[in-house]
Amino acid sequence: MAGEQGDDSPTLSESEGIRYLHFGTEWIQGAMRIRKPAELVLAYTQQMMAWLLFTPDPKPEHKLAILGLGAGSLLRFCLKQTDSQVQTVEWNPSVIGMCHAFFRLPRSPRSLIDQADAGVWVQDSDQHGQYRALMVDLYDAHAEGPVRDSLEFYQDCRAILDDEGIMTVNLFGAHPSFKHNIDNIREAFNGKVLLLPEMDEGNQVVLAFKGSTLEMTAGELLNRAEHVQADYGLPATRWARELLSFRRQMLDQ
Template sequence: MSQRRREPHPDFDDPIISESEGVRYLHFNSEWIQGAMRVSRPEKLEFEYTQQMMAWLLFLAPPIDRDIGILGLGAGSLTRFCQHHFDSNIVTVEWNPQVTSLCESAFALRQTDRSQVVHQDAHDWVQEPYNDNRYGVLMVDLYDYTAQGPVCSSAEFYRGCRQVCRDIGVVTINLFGHHGSFRKNIRHIGSAFDDRMILFPETIDGNRIVIAFTGPPLRVARQALQQRAHQVQSLYRLPATGWLKTLLRENGRTGDVLEF
């Protein structure tokens, strides 16, 4: 089902593109990169932080009975990856229709019956009763042209994210570790998800990915998680074994049975 395009809005940032060494970049008239695509391999996740946004795969198989939600289109990296690898329905929420148009013309984005872009404010979208508990996975990557603090960071917003994946699910959230909003976001995420979260260390670009859990407490054998990491690495060409080691070390998870 196609989405009806809205007219250009005076508050929308104008997206522009650049290209270097086979990689195409999305900007908003600033030095900050909003997303990237390797032209020869559009499905590849070019940045470390976008790869880490997929770390929910360590804990949850791609959902079939519920959808995958992505808040923030950027250059379409997460959407293209999910389209390429999964059979799940995918809903991407993007505030700026100009970004969608540019992604369709320059970043190999395609909308299908099972993958649609919705033009809506992400804060409003997570509050809609229609989205209550429809999603098994939610990936949150919401930045404007300054690319510093997330544009949605309230306690109400994160409670909405939990409600979207209420019964059982995993939410990954892109924060900037060195930005002044980081502690506020961590406090609000912790409150919304009953402190059921783990964090990656900060990447070289300053991103810090949070993984939050919904549903019943998760207790899993370390060996089972290690086996899952090897499967994810083999299936999706993602550094999942390294993720697991880093996450367990960074968050002080020890023992043969781990709780999340």
């Protein structure tokens, strides 16, 4: 989870070789394994990379975007595992400073970080059609649902994707905000939405599709999953089976 309120003061904790980011509460806003900083420690952050099932070999020209820096987990992983340019948007300058100081945020020419309101940033027409993958994780210290969740926001998210772009969003499955967000995402993306199962921590990752990549066969998806699992060390075959199960349930309704 990543903060979007400028008055959220980031704090640290450490346990068993993992450094955690907080905003003065018990809620974990991000994590880093100190000896393996590019590893995705939290299960939901791994799921945020499920777009790789549909773009398993992102090219340098496939730009990636992250809304909400958190502890920099997704940024570190994308910079290590892909050759793509990664654009990150984070409202809280203290979070950016904390990540540079304590979370080994790479200073890479492929990494651009804007200190900006994500809701305003996605409205910029210069960003439209630019990104193959968009990862959205926008929470404040209270963790009471995403701080940007309107239909207009998700329509703008769709607009910044390229023709085959994919968005992943971190939601709380059992939270009252879930239905509101799902309804808006489905409307913004013309119903092209898949859900991964809710995690033990309550996180539920949603995938939304702008183009035709959702139309691949079950065999094609499972083959891609094997490739992603081997190349990226992510539990992609399980994700593929879960997404296929969700798709069958939707067709049966």
